[in-house]
Amino acid sequence: EIVLTQSPGTLSLSPGERATLSCRASQSVKTFLAWYQQKPGQAPRLLIYDASNRATGIPARFSGSGSGTDFTLTISRLEPEDFALYYCQQRSDWPPITFGQGTRLEIK
């Protein structure tokens, strides 16, 4: 089973700042990696798939990069609605499909 490790666990930033979230895989997942955003009481929402493709309706301030074992989600300028939980997910070596443990992005 591929283990995804996200860092940091919590990221404290202010609106307007740049956020960089990391996801590291225990073995190569090529570019079979996605990012999701989850707000309290809501289902996760797909942001990025295939490591760098934005999902439909996702603002351009969200971008993804990486391949192999190291991936990054960048939010160029934080908006108030961006403060949430973020998960990465892989579907390279499966089953099972696995998720990271999450990074909480909080307002500083």
Place this chain on the structure above:
Amino acid sequence: QVRLQESGPRLVKPSQTLSLICSVSGDSITRGGDYWTWIRQLPGKGLEWIGHIYYSGTSHSNPSLQSRTTLSVDTSKNQFSLKLRSVTAADTAVYFCARGFAGGRWFDPWGQGTLVTVSS
């Protein structure tokens, strides 16, 4: 626009079977390429993929849950279902259904989720 909605009992007794249905609207469940997926979120924790099913009936499950999981699809009702047998308190979670596109790789959209509590 595809929408998914989970339904089923919110309270299940230990050792019994958890049964959920996901109703799909806005598109046909028989559209090719999509795998209809169940994911759960344990209280205060991360996400766990349970499994997925194609409209033909082909399914895959998480090895950690496979022995207790049954997935099924009803194309006439545009629904798919999850049964999880012999539940314990550790199965208490929010259960989500989702559309797995690109051959089941990525999940979008998701249902709103339903909290199922296992308790006597």
